[in-house]
Amino acid sequence: MAATLLELNKIQKDYRTRSYGRVIRTHKALNNLSFKVGKGQIFGFLGPNGAGKTTTIKCITGILRSDSGTILIDGKNIEHNDFENKNKIGFLPEQVGLYGNLTPIQTLKYYGGFYSLSDSTIEERGKNLLELLGLNNSLGKTVDEFSLGMKKRLALATALLHEPEILVLDEPTSGLDPRGVKALRKLLLDLNKKGLTILLSSHILSEVQEICTDVGIINNGKMVTQGPISEIILAVEKTAIKLSLRVNNFTEKEEKILTKNKKIKITNKKDLGKHKMILLELKEDLIPWVTNKLVSNGTQIYSIEPHTTTLEDVFLSKIEDLEKENQQLKEINKENKAKNTDEKNVTNVTNVYNISDSVINRSNLGKEDDKK
Numbered sequence: 063m064a065a066t067l068l069e070l071n072k073i074q075k076d077y078r079t080r081s082y083g084r085v086i087r088t089h090k091a092l093n094n095l096s097f098k099v100g101k102g103q104i105f106g107f108l109g110p111n112g113a114g115k116t117t118t119i120k121c122i123t124g125i126l127r128s129d130s131g132t133i134l135i136d137g138k139n140i141e142h143n144d145f146e147n148k149n150k151i152g153f154l155p156e157q158v159g160l161y162g163n164l165t166p167i168q169t170l171k172y173y174g175g176f177y178s179l180s181d182s183t184i185e186e187r188g189k190n191l192l193e194l195l196g197l198n199n200s201l202g203k204t205v206d207e208f209s210l211g212m213k214k215r216l217a218l219a220t221a222l223l224h225e226p227e228i229l230v231l232d233e234p235t236s237g238l239d240p241r242g243v244k245a246l247r248k249l250l251l252d253l254n255k256k257g258l259t260i261l262l263s264s265h266i267l268s269e270v271q272e273i274c275t276d277v278g279i280i281n282n283g284k285m286v287t288q289g290p291i292s293e294i295i296l297a298v299e300k301t302a303i304k305l306s307l308r309v310n311n312f313t314e315k316e317e318k319i320l321t322k323n324k325k326i327k328i329t330n331k332k333d334l335g336k337h338k339m340i341l342l343e344l345k346e347d348l349i350p351w352v353t354n355k356l357v358s359n360g361t362q363i364y365s366i367e368p369h370t371t372t373l374e375d376v377f378l379s380k381i382e383d384l385e386k387e388n389q390q391l392k393e394i395n396k397e398n399k400a401k402n403t404d405e406k407n408v409t410n411v412t413n414v415y416n417i418s419d420s421v422i423n424r425s426n427l428g429k430e431d432d433k434k
Contacts, residue, residue: 064100066137067228067259068122071096073131075117075283091117092128093283099228099261099276104254106274106291106373107263110381114283115263119232122261123153136227149177152226156233158217162206166197166216169205170223177224184223191219195249211242218249229253231262235269247273271373279380282388286380295371304329304369305349307340310362319355326352329378341369343379 075092078085091114099105109115120126122133124140133140140147160169167188174184192198195215205213214234221229234250235243243266251273254260264270270277271291278288287294320326325348330341344352349366356363 064102066098067101067135068099068261069132069134069137070098070118070122071132071134073118073121073133074129075114075121075126076129091283092121095131095280095283095285097278097285097288099259101227101259102254102257103276104250104260104262104274106270106277107261107280108267108270108277108377109280113280115280116232117283118280119153119230119261119263123151123230124148149224150227152221152224152229154214154218154221154229154231154234156236158210158213160205160213160217160220163204165204166192166201166219169216170219173220174223179224187223187225188219191222194252195219196245210237211239211245214238214242214246215249222253226258228259228261231260231264233264234262235264235266243269267374267377268372277373279377281381281384286384287376291373294376295373303344303346304371304375305342305344306365306367306369307342307356307363308334308337308365309340309356310337310364312338312340312356312361316356316359316361319359320352323348323351329375337364 073092073095074090077089077091079087079089095114095118107115107118117126121128122140127141135147135150138147140151161172164172167185170188170191171181171184174188179187189198192201195218197212197215197219200208200212205216208216214237231250234246238246247269250260250262262270262274274291276288276290277294279286317328320342321328325345327343328340329343330339332339342352353363353366
């Protein structure tokens with residue numbers, strides 16, 4: 063196992079909405095988030111929108127401070143000796159911010175100043191980086207003349223200028239055309255071969271699966287699963303197999319028949335014109351039952367093929383399971399709340415009766431005293 067380079071321990075981060083100085087709403091962005099990135103890994107950081115990916119990256123890069131927990135680089139807390147530890151991190155944000163009137167070398171000199179690099183060091187490293195990134199033929203142009211792909215590559219050069227130990231990328235392929243995506247993929251793999259550790263956040267799961275060695279899936283500020291991609295996929299394949307069926311005459315009726323069995327899940331459907339492609343997740347011993355049910359109900363089966371589990375399958379399965387758990391918890395809480403309300407109402411009614419009895423008793427005692 064690779065030595066740990068980046069480690070997050072029980073990171074908490076809340077966003078608070080205030081009105082006239084008073085907190086009126088709190089959103090828990092990160093909830094006891096913990097994970098590790100080993101030296102030499104390309105770590106894919108995944109999660110649905112609003113899961114906490116960008117907040118995590120901002121905490122790692124020092125843009126935000128966590129409310130509690132620790133972030134370690136090479137075993138050292140990044141909040142202690144900020145400059146030295148943060149120099150070990152290179153960051154490429156999703157939205158590239160560069161000055162349009164500067165040339166590539168001028169841009170690198172500007173950003174190099176933040177790391178106290180000398181002009182000679184910047185020029186030497188900058189020349190090598192611009193050549194590596196395919197920008198050496200555009201040295202006389204300004205950033206305003208660059209395409210989005212070229213701007214991304216120049217921004218990447220600024221992130222690598224101080225020779226960081228880990229490169230953090232937030233949606234690096236956002237806005238790039240297929241050629242740009244392919245070029246960036248090759249570049250990241252080449253940098254990794256030279257020893258650079260990479261953490262990247264991306265929505266393109268096929269891309270992550272192609273270049274990453276390990277992944278972590280986050281949801282609602284918590285780590286859902288983490289590990290080598292091959293092991294995570296294997297763990298899902300052990301619980302169920304996936305079949306791709308090419309069928310005809312498959313309607314809602316047949317779908318309800320299959321999904322009535324809780325051990326069968328339809329994970330995808332595609333209309334192929336004359337036929338439909340149905341993707342099923344089930345136990346192997348249920349295959350004969352499925353085929354018999356479909357054929358007996360008039361569905362024509364043209365082909366049955368095993369489906370290779372992808373990272374996208376794992377991601378969707380994990381998130382779907384969590385959503386079901388959350389829904390069940392909500393229903394339980396709703397039932398408990400209703401039960402508590404009913405019990406409170408009964409208590410209140412009982413108290414009313416007790417008070418009424420007390421008043422009546424006092425009234426009767428008063429009448430008896432008058433008679434005496």
